[in-house]
Amino acid sequence: MSESQTEYDLGITCDMHVHLRDGEMCKLITPTVKEGGISVAYVMPNLSPPVITLERVQEYKCTLESLAPETTFLMSFYLCKDLTPELIHAAAKVGAIQGVKCYPAGVTTNSAQGVDPNDFTVFYPLFKAMEEEGIVLNLHGEKPSVAGEKEDIHVLNAEESFLPALKKLHLDFPKLKIILEHCTTAAAIKTIEEINADVKDPLDVMVAATITAHHLFLTIDDWAGNPINFCKPVAKLPSDKRALVQAATSGKPYFFFGSDSAPHPIENKAKHVGVCAGVFSQSLAIPYLAEIFETQGKLDTLKNFVSDAPLSFYALKPEDIKSNQNVTVFKKTTNIPEIITDGKGLRVAPFKAGDELHWAVRWD
């Protein structure tokens, strides 16, 4: 990489973890996937009620495509006891979903119907069907908080406490593709590295991790007193952030981008109790990333993080992608707005609102 290089071709860009909601929020946010420089978006199913039927997931995808015709949407089911192996096979047959998202009960927005991460065996018939069909298991890898005699689980160790369950799932289903979503700790990075120690070919990666843009910037001090930066999993310590930045910029095929961009109306962020968890980074996803990759002198690895690694892991073929335009990120100072709004009362504060970024995107 030349230090003076001012633009980088990123290929077909992917954000493998987006929350596009429904209703008015969906209308406001869905077009921002493209604005942020993303071609392919993997869509989370935690609507209320959650997405768990073929009809609903197809209808949701239609809605999203009508709002953003050039964006490729990959769809998912919400893991729960209503899902059956038969449904997985049927959904795979028509290409309705690429994955199933697992939320531990109660850990984040709309996760009340989630699962008990201490007891995955009830889902083993489902995981077997997913393994057979190449359907990805997307894990929100946190144990729910508890304080007591036996163990303390809290927002800081919730992810690390989950890692043994991840390893056991991989042992029990070695051909099931698993993603530890939005990982936030050095411990998680180490576990993903260990699992992939013998991987020679990107196509052999079975367990990967997504990393958000905001976790490359934030530590605990940044959300203490700043609900705009409060999300689950919470941003951890400086040493964790360094491990995430190193992993994201490493060029390795098992670390790739999933923004976990999660819009909330600003009135649900500016509260003295019950602030919604989630950082909204969709509208400037690639520029946020470029900012960090630049500080590391690693802009040449950004294409792996947002394109090569995710396309390979999800085994996407050119015919799966609606737009074949490449994204280029280039040097340009832009101001992050204080608010993104539909002009009809819906207002969302973007990550780093009011700050300046030094990269922008264009489509070639």
Next chain:
Amino acid sequence: MSESQTEYDLGITCDMHVHLRDGEMCKLITPTVKEGGISVAYVMPNLSPPVITLERVQEYKCTLESLAPETTFLMSFYLCKDLTPELIHAAAKVGAIQGVKCYPAGVTTNSAQGVDPNDFTVFYPLFKAMEEEGIVLNLHGEKPSVAGEKEDIHVLNAEESFLPALKKLHLDFPKLKIILEHCTTAAAIKTIEEINADVKDPLDVMVAATITAHHLFLTIDDWAGNPINFCKPVAKLPSDKRALVQAATSGKPYFFFGSDSAPHPIENKAKHVGVCAGVFSQSLAIPYLAEIFETQGKLDTLKNFVSDAPLSFYALKPEDIKSNQNVTVFKKTTNIPEIITDGKGLRVAPFKAGDELHWAVRWD
């Protein structure tokens, strides 16, 4: 203690760490010291600008006494380079202050003019004067956050990182009375225990710690997403909370009550960026404590925590106390209001707003 005992005489009750502000907030909050069951309040000097002159501290005390004639106010200076040994001697001579509060720069509300905790030697002439006069040094024991090659200091380890500085201060000034204010970690409790290992008589305690009410309830999960519970030092892990509860209920003379009750207008707590740090617990101080002491079966040690230990440490005599009424805490279910207001636009959300407490206070 009898399990069925439904009231406890607490003697002359003390809250050795209160923020009473100035202006309209002061008018609203100062009377709540007595409402919360407290006779003696040690008042923090972090007004804007900070309290650093004899005239100002006397004027502030007059204001407080006019608002709450039956409450005894102990006053303090804000540690900064404008203070001189001569001023300490002069203030001690007229009994204007009982202590000097040290804020590390930038760690909490109105601490911009605070000191660098890596370099206390500049204040050694001042500490010598304080030692001679029996003036207490009140330490906000946190190092400011920094992330870097040499060390990472963040809101979680900021207090533990400060403890070596506390130990050095005690070694250098063995007769200076020092309080580690609002301590929040098992590490801090351990350090205070170690320093006092050889103490036989309460009068020999030179280094003590105050503990707030809210830190006996809260852990990191409680302020993640709930700015009402966000304060500095932040509430830590469940294991830290257990250590605090054990220390508070231990009956030891070097752990006593300092609520660090810190009112903010609710609009400064319900913000998506820049939430003010501070929990307001003044108006129900004793009932909050009784709630925790009851869960431990230790209501019989509450009098030590709020009366015997602080009166002894500050060496207060009966003639220093304006009211000689004893406080009794008794079983009575009360609802914590959602808001405390002056009816003229100032609104403060109390700790655990909307919850229920099972103890109340009366003055005998």
